[in-house]
Amino acid sequence: MSRSTLMPMEEAIVELLCMAQAQRLQDSEPVLLSDARQRVLASDLVATLDLPPWPNSAMDGYVLNVDDWNGQPLAVSQRIFAGQAPEALLPGTCARIFTGAPVPEGANSVEMQENVELLDDGRVHFNQPLTVGQNIRPQGQENRAGQVLLHAGKRLGPFELAIAAAQGFTHVHVVRRPRIALLSTGDELAEPGMPLKPGCIYNSNRTLLSHWLSALGCEVIDGGILPDQPQCTRLKLEQLQHAADLILTTGGVSAGDADCLGQVLRECGKPLFWKLAIKPGKPLTVGYFGSVPVIGLPGNPMSALVTFGLLARAYLLRIQGVEDVTPLSFPVHVGFDWPKAGSRREYLRAKLEEGRAVLYPNQSSGVLLGASWADGLVEIPEGCTLHVGDSARFIPFCDLF
Amino acid sequence: MSRSTLMPMEEAIVELLCMAQAQRLQDSEPVLLSDARQRVLASDLVATLDLPPWPNSAMDGYVLNVDDWNGQPLAVSQRIFAGQAPEALLPGTCARIFTGAPVPEGANSVEMQENVELLDDGRVHFNQPLTVGQNIRPQGQENRAGQVLLHAGKRLGPFELAIAAAQGFTHVHVVRRPRIALLSTGDELAEPGMPLKPGCIYNSNRTLLSHWLSALGCEVIDGGILPDQPQCTRLKLEQLQHAADLILTTGGVSAGDADCLGQVLRECGKPLFWKLAIKPGKPLTVGYFGSVPVIGLPGNPMSALVTFGLLARAYLLRIQGVEDVTPLSFPVHVGFDWPKAGSRREYLRAKLEEGRAVLYPNQSSGVLLGASWADGLVEIPEGCTLHVGDSARFIPFCDLF
Numbered sequence: 187m188s189r190s191t192l193m194p195m196e197e198a199i200v201e202l203l204c205m206a207q208a209q210r211l212q213d214s215e216p217v218l219l220s221d222a223r224q225r226v227l228a229s230d231l232v233a234t235l236d237l238p239p240w241p242n243s244a245m246d247g248y249v250l251n252v253d254d255w256n257g258q259p260l261a262v263s264q265r266i267f268a269g270q271a272p273e274a275l276l277p278g279t280c281a282r283i284f285t286g287a288p289v290p291e292g293a294n295s296v297e298m299q300e301n302v303e304l305l306d307d308g309r310v311h312f313n314q315p316l317t318v319g320q321n322i323r324p325q326g327q328e329n330r331a332g333q334v335l336l337h338a339g340k341r342l343g344p345f346e347l348a349i350a351a352a353q354g355f356t357h358v359h360v361v362r363r364p365r366i367a368l369l370s371t372g373d374e375l376a377e378p379g380m381p382l383k384p385g386c387i388y389n390s391n392r393t394l395l396s397h398w399l400s401a402l403g404c405e406v407i408d409g410g411i412l413p414d415q416p417q418c419t420r421l422k423l424e425q426l427q428h429a430a431d432l433i434l435t436t437g438g439v440s441a442g443d444a445d446c447l448g449q450v451l452r453e454c455g456k457p458l459f460w461k462l463a464i465k466p467g468k469p470l471t472v473g474y475f476g477s478v479p480v481i482g483l484p485g486n487p488m489s490a491l492v493t494f495g496l497l498a499r500a501y502l503l504r505i506q507g508v509e510d511v512t513p514l515s516f517p518v519h520v521g522f523d524w525p526k527a528g529s530r531r532e533y534l535r536a537k538l539e540e541g542r543a544v545l546y547p548n549q550s551s552g553v554l555l556g557a558s559w560a561d562g563l564v565e566i567p568e569g570c571t572l573h574v575g576d577s578a579r580f581i582p583f584c585d586l587f
Numbered sequence: 588m589s590r591s592t593l594m595p596m597e598e599a600i601v602e603l604l605c606m607a608q609a610q611r612l613q614d615s616e617p618v619l620l621s622d623a624r625q626r627v628l629a630s631d632l633v634a635t636l637d638l639p640p641w642p643n644s645a646m647d648g649y650v651l652n653v654d655d656w657n658g659q660p661l662a663v664s665q666r667i668f669a670g671q672a673p674e675a676l677l678p679g680t681c682a683r684i685f686t687g688a689p690v691p692e693g694a695n696s697v698e699m700q701e702n703v704e705l706l707d708d709g710r711v712h713f714n715q716p717l718t719v720g721q722n723i724r725p726q727g728q729e730n731r732a733g734q735v736l737l738h739a740g741k742r743l744g745p746f747e748l749a750i751a752a753a754q755g756f757t758h759v760h761v762v763r764r765p766r767i768a769l770l771s772t773g774d775e776l777a778e779p780g781m782p783l784k785p786g787c788i789y790n791s792n793r794t795l796l797s798h799w800l801s802a803l804g805c806e807v808i809d810g811g812i813l814p815d816q817p818q819c820t821r822l823k824l825e826q827l828q829h830a831a832d833l834i835l836t837t838g839g840v841s842a843g844d845a846d847c848l849g850q851v852l853r854e855c856g857k858p859l860f861w862k863l864a865i866k867p868g869k870p871l872t873v874g875y876f877g878s879v880p881v882i883g884l885p886g887n888p889m890s891a892l893v894t895f896g897l898l899a900r901a902y903l904l905r906i907q908g909v910e911d912v913t914p915l916s917f918p919v920h921v922g923f924d925w926p927k928a929g930s931r932r933e934y935l936r937a938k939l940e941e942g943r944a945v946l947y948p949n950q951s952s953g954v955l956l957g958a959s960w961a962d963g964l965v966e967i968p969e970g971c972t973l974h975v976g977d978s979a980r981f982i983p984f985c986d987l988f
Binding site: 219220223235237238239240244267268269270271272285286287288323327328329335336340343344345346347348349350351352353354355356372373374375376378379380382383384385386387388389390391392393394395396397398400401414437485487491514516517518538541548550552553554555557558561580582583584585587 | 981
């Protein structure tokens, strides 16, 4: 196959996101904060409160008004704990105050307790110069009521859900879960727990992808293992097409006689067979069965992993409304030589050791052990050679989930 | 407070891990692969199979024996699909073979179909020179039966669970979930959904930490909100001490009169009050109530976030047996000046933009919005100044979950 027929990664992502844009999920639902992790906001989260709701003390100490203070020791006129609504400060006095407690009306400065001296008569002597506003967290320092705190399309993790809780929300309004029919194709696949017949292997892609789909907020419809028979394949896809937002398959996407997924899509759908300029992961089937989108990943575990992580993941986030679907990446120095430029962009399993990317020894697309060993993928652009110490882009796995 | 009294981060981690080592969870349980994400292996996962179990074809093509081939076209004696057990190769013939199908006995080379010519008489003409082993994935290329695939103490994600599935396992043997009693202390805290009284704020730390604890494989026992009353605090801790492996609190850990958690630990336990040389997050209470470990995080959201992410997380992973509890980090160039050296190590919320770490404008410890905006934390060592373009360590948030 000549290099000119391969599809560059950027083009594949643009095409997939374009397809996703047309499949954006419209329904949303209110979900308890405790159940909303890894879901996507359906509408902007707007503050109902200033935060903090009132100026409060950042320290345990004493609060006073420095503008009418003459430098003399002050009597303590009240004690203000967090959670209390204080009286206005009596002129010519200070107040004991604790971290988080509201600053009383008429006061404008907090001195930490370590810097004062308590006199025998109960008055407080301030040793250090004081400034207006010191050790006070102003009202609205974090946000103002009415401000958009999180935009529609934001994925919700512990930080975002805590931001919603701080506003007093018990629920968030999220996009409904995408329903993904997951199918493994191939006569060679056996279910874990069953005896292994000659020529067969256990299906690991379903485990890989069903956990990954859940982490991306999806509901998985387990379509099981499909034998290499066009009739079965067509029947199964017909069953699933009304239940699923996407049919995701592994295996059966190269051009061989046994690849009946492609055959069925040619008969009953709109298949697009992409030969991607990446390694691992060249063959990818993208298309429609009837009106339901289909993404057919290659069957080799690492090929499935790379195409799911770098392509299908972006599709699944975008149909939920996530704007920024580009995974975190950063430049690293490579700890290896890459003397022979490839015609495809390579994604290599690597670990970061003292700031350098070190390769897993076996980069075969059948080998999944290296993904568990690695911290992420080093990207080697097509046509590129590298020497130890050169820079390359690194995509950590942790951001792909 | 003089700098010399502050505890360096490294020392705090060593102390916490030492405490965790003594609290290692001993019980384990078999768990279905579908339920085992974010759990920790209790014993080594040992391969029962060579993988692949037999040599197989990496391509759709034709398989032959190059050692007894004279360069002439060969007749096709069988077709071998994935999942089939082939006959031994008839001498002087080749066989049609598909990706993943076993290589028959007596064959040692696969040519991809794009490089052959099918003659009218059905024979196959090989256009290119052939080598032994080409396009064949050897038996055991990924692993050998008996090999340790994953060591006890490994956290299980989609990759690791797929590795277990590929061996035919339906279950993995994991450490039991740590049971963590989560308490928020402070009279100022209100439950989301309830009306907000003057001087009060909504409790966001519980939402932050309960999601985070779940992501670390923990079972959360919700201890609710504790008022600032030593009697209530003692009663609550007494209730929880027999149910929990750890009591995790937020708030009430500085030295103020209202900090009754410290007071109760002084009376009924072994408190250690640490003043950490970090910002945010200086005050941390670590100790025991009776025999149950207690970690008391500061109440400010960012202080709770940083101390949980960099300290409590390591503790929680280690009691489950995880060896490497150091979060992923890497050097970045900073996109800001840091002209004034601090006496504490600072953790700043930052985003990576074109390979540079850019700061969230408001780094106050009360402000959680920046954590959602940011990709992670830039670490500025104590006593250090930086200029735009200098290098600093970056800890991405995604690896802290």
